[in-house]
Amino acid sequence: MSAKSSPTQPRRLKDVNEWHLETDVAVVGFGGAGGCAAIEAADAGSEVTIFEVASAGGGSTAMSSAEIYMGGNGGTRVQRACGFEDSTEDMFTYMMMSAGPQADEEKIRNYCENSLAHFNWLVDLGVPFKDSFHEERAIMCLTDDGLLYTGSEKAWPFAQQAKPSPRGHNLYIEGDNGGPLFMKIVTENVEKRARINVEYDVRVLTLIADEDNCIHGLVIRKDQQELNVRAHQGVILCAGGFVMNEDMLQKYAPKLTHGTEPIGNPGDTGSGILMGMGVGAAAINMHEGFISLPYYPPASITGGILVNDKGQRLINEDVYHARLGNAILNDPGERYYFIVTVEQYGDYEKMNFMGADVVGTGETVEELEQELGLPEGTLQNTVATYNRFAERGEDPLYHKNVQWLEQLEPPLVALDVTPGRGTFWPFFTLGGLDTLPTGEVVRADRSVITGLYAAGRTACGIVRRAEGYSSGMSVGDATFSGRLAGKAAAGRERAS
Amino acid sequence: MSAKSSPTQPRRLKDVNEWHLETDVAVVGFGGAGGCAAIEAADAGSEVTIFEVASAGGGSTAMSSAEIYMGGNGGTRVQRACGFEDSTEDMFTYMMMSAGPQADEEKIRNYCENSLAHFNWLVDLGVPFKDSFHEERAIMCLTDDGLLYTGSEKAWPFAQQAKPSPRGHNLYIEGDNGGPLFMKIVTENVEKRARINVEYDVRVLTLIADEDNCIHGLVIRKDQQELNVRAHQGVILCAGGFVMNEDMLQKYAPKLTHGTEPIGNPGDTGSGILMGMGVGAAAINMHEGFISLPYYPPASITGGILVNDKGQRLINEDVYHARLGNAILNDPGERYYFIVTVEQYGDYEKMNFMGADVVGTGETVEELEQELGLPEGTLQNTVATYNRFAERGEDPLYHKNVQWLEQLEPPLVALDVTPGRGTFWPFFTLGGLDTLPTGEVVRADRSVITGLYAAGRTACGIVRRAEGYSSGMSVGDATFSGRLAGKAAAGRERAS
Numbered sequence A, B: 001m002s003a004k005s006s007p008t009q010p011r012r013l014k015d016v017n018e019w020h021l022e023t024d025v026a027v028v029g030f031g032g033a034g035g036c037a038a039i040e041a042a043d044a045g046s047e048v049t050i051f052e053v054a055s056a057g058g059g060s061t062a063m064s065s066a067e068i069y070m071g072g073n074g075g076t077r078v079q080r081a082c083g084f085e086d087s088t089e090d091m092f093t094y095m096m097m098s099a100g101p102q103a104d105e106e107k108i109r110n111y112c113e114n115s116l117a118h119f120n121w122l123v124d125l126g127v128p129f130k131d132s133f134h135e136e137r138a139i140m141c142l143t144d145d146g147l148l149y150t151g152s153e154k155a156w157p158f159a160q161q162a163k164p165s166p167r168g169h170n171l172y173i174e175g176d177n178g179g180p181l182f183m184k185i186v187t188e189n190v191e192k193r194a195r196i197n198v199e200y201d202v203r204v205l206t207l208i209a210d211e212d213n214c215i216h217g218l219v220i221r222k223d224q225q226e227l228n229v230r231a232h233q234g235v236i237l238c239a240g241g242f243v244m245n246e247d248m249l250q251k252y253a254p255k256l257t258h259g260t261e262p263i264g265n266p267g268d269t270g271s272g273i274l275m276g277m278g279v280g281a282a283a284i285n286m287h288e289g290f291i292s293l294p295y296y297p298p299a300s301i302t303g304g305i306l307v308n309d310k311g312q313r314l315i316n317e318d319v320y321h322a323r324l325g326n327a328i329l330n331d332p333g334e335r336y337y338f339i340v341t342v343e344q345y346g347d348y349e350k351m352n353f354m355g356a357d358v359v360g361t362g363e364t365v366e367e368l369e370q371e372l373g374l375p376e377g378t379l380q381n382t383v384a385t386y387n388r389f390a391e392r393g394e395d396p397l398y399h400k401n402v403q404w405l406e407q408l409e410p411p412l413v414a415l416d417v418t419p420g421r422g423t424f425w426p427f428f429t430l431g432g433l434d435t436l437p438t439g440e441v442v443r444a445d446r447s448v449i450t451g452l453y454a455a456g457r458t459a460c461g462i463v464r465r466a467e468g469y470s471s472g473m474s475v476g477d478a479t480f481s482g483r484l485a486g487k488a489a490a491g492r493e494r495a496s
Helices: A032-043 A059-063 A077-081 A088-102 A105-113 A115-125 A178-191 A246-252 A254-258 A271-278 A299-303 A321-330 A365-372 A378-391 A473-490 B032-043 B059-063 B077-081 B088-102 B105-113 B115-125 B178-191 B246-252 B254-258 B271-278 B299-303 B321-330 B365-371 B378-391 B473-490
Strands: A021-028 A048-051 A196-199 A203-209 A215-222 A225-237 A289-291 A305-308 A336-341 A357-362 A412-416 A426-429 A440-442 A448-454 B021-028 B048-051 B196-199 B203-209 B215-222 B225-237 B289-291 B305-308 B336-341 B357-362 B412-416 B426-429 B440-442 B448-454
Touching (some): A032 A059, A032 A196, A088 B254, A115 A473, A203 A225, A203 A271, A246 A254, A254 A426, A289 A321, A299 A336, A357 A365, A448 A473, B021 B215, B032 B196, B032 B225, B032 B473, B059 B178, B077 B115, B105 B473, B115 B473, B178 B196, B203 B225, B215 B448, B246 B254, B254 B289, B271 B448, B299 B336, B357 B365, B365 B378
Parallel strands (some): A021 A225, B021 B225, B225 B448
Antiparallel strands (some): A289 A426, A305 A336, A357 A412, A440 A448, B203 B215, B215 B225, B289 B426, B305 B336, B357 B412
16 A cells, blocks of 8 residues: 555545545445434435445444444333333443443433434334343343343442443344344345435545645545545545444554454455544543453353452442453463352353363362462462351442352362463454544544544544443444444535 | 633644744753753754743652652662662563553563663763662661662562563752752753753643644744644643643542652642543553552651451552552541651651641550451451461561561551541652554544654653552663663654
């Protein structure tokens, strides 16, 4: 690639001698964010062109379970049918705690207040949700149930601050097939809109900007030719995150280099983020991502304890899997084990995703401690303390919910959950371009880069860290932020 | 400030009708980095102008202890005189471990290999170091000794990988007065060079860039007037970090919001970093900073144990104070205590910096456990385990060096070191513009932004995180990277 076509270096408007294509709104990337952006922009009256590097739409959304995190406002249709009267304040409190100190309060407020409307919009598109509740603690819903707990809502400290409700909405389809179904529906909606044109097999090389960095279009490569595309109303970057870009991961998100399985499509190279940076946009929260140890199913593992190489526990084991995984990565230890009873182990071998090996068994705690090479007395103290309090239905150390508290009676089994020792650590990025709630991309001083919008994982949205992730937040954010960006671009006066 | 004078928005070359000032190399900021950059550029034959917003030079370097981290290469004069034959490989290994997965290996290699030459250059400038070793574990050297351990060199896991040597070089002056003396010497060197002009009380507003973002100069405000400054060879940004910019801290470095005492001068608003971002530079490692609980002196506190609200230890207590502080911030607990014997407590009240209150004393461990409200048995287990191993001269849990291992015999004292409860947490930022080892500022694709250089805390250098900080690394990096940037700019052909 010549220097001129690196995404971090815009083409200058004065160097554009000819416009090869024109559109009102140019959308970069046809995943959940791009598809929803295009639909909203077209429905607001704009001509839209989506540029997708692959030969078909889908993006990383199609590869996901496509759970969608929605609620508040008295509850979605599914929540109400299942008996959950969710409140906007509870949802807001939970999401603010989830996002932590770097939360974008305005965005989260907007997301929560409009979550019911978003649910209805999706239903109107044709997205099906069954009015049924999936009771079991699960990483993803393999039944066609419409609703499940997908985060740490029922766990300390969240449950103490916000009344729990399940907010993970799962598409009405058996198996882990929500993503393909979701993107099939979005694609049908895109295709039936005459105002939307989709260009497949097209690589977007860089933005076209004037010297004030106002955006006028983009440069694409199509059929081996570089073409200048004029976008009269704006460009919406929906090109995913940077999970497939090893250099960027190393530089920006070193924690994610512990991950074993990048979650995303091959186009998640950060090109949208880089294009924004090239015109002076602020990329924020770049160090954070989703990274997880999916230690359930079987749900019964939750009844065990996670210990480090000091035989000490780290966290309440009933949290969301990424929160627990993150706790391991933040801990300075070198080895980590899940200690479970034979009963809790149950069908682990058949059901587990995380790939942890059994590295010890003991007829007594002492025997297991020795087998694991833990310092003498440490695991014995931990189990004795845990059991003494569990008997009373308490966990004063880590506040695991009483439903998961049971005394650990030998024989015990140790699963090695140390990063880098065969366990499965899926990950993706949660940093991206800073945007206003409208989707307008901003500089570090929060001034708007005229004509530039971003959504989905190219932007930095409502979800900011593994420590506070819940399944469905990313697809929820992508579809919601895509819609807002589409509306905002369509509402902009056409540049002459 | 008008939109045009926001640092994130460059002035375009075509909008410059008049050059009010001209120079070869423009240096933004007169701290350690800026001063050393100017000296090197002038000594290489360039005309240099330093623009400083304050009425005098000094920057954050003058406010620091100005310890300088140097060694390797068989040892500096001071190291050798004190009997330490430091090796470049040991220094390199230590610094790579310190910087962690986001280390810039090329920069660290360059720093270590040229560390002896840097020491000699400073001595030639007139910086005095006494050939004496300060034995005591200290946050800063209050005597005039020239050398001390200023990091975690002797602690696990560093000592196991790299032979320890003290590398903190302290200026030959009593008290915590190294910074003012260092900057006095640098200022004298600047002033005696006819090729360097210093403009005080001048605010740099933004860069002047052509449409390819090549840098041609900068816009300053002087005596209420906006002036265009042409820099024929380049602009070197040495404007410090962003510790004084609360918005940026919140957005980029949420961990640092736990800090109580920003370490820096009022000009550390991130303006240099923002100027770089405005022309498409990559700002990296923005989430990291130095943040610390300065729990010694007295050094005897090191013999105690740090526990969380589960009564569990977190780390080997003989590490550098920022590494321990970072461990607290990474731990999900809510309260933290240093548990010490009466003897270890010693002169704590008179000597301590950290401001932790005594919140418990116990004639027995059980009594202290109850007083602190720790779950029954937890602190008792921890102390019993610690003592059992300490008696054997071992710490199999956290590997504290045997020199600090002694049994904790009641009566015991608990100091509350919880963030937010009165303790002192100094902090500053360690993220900044990505640069080549030459100091040339680069985009995310590592292509060079022609004419732009950065050094000191405006750049992201050899030191990347609290977890691996050692005193002297930041001033070491600032002075070294400033010199390189000065040389690189002076070596550039003058733009016509």
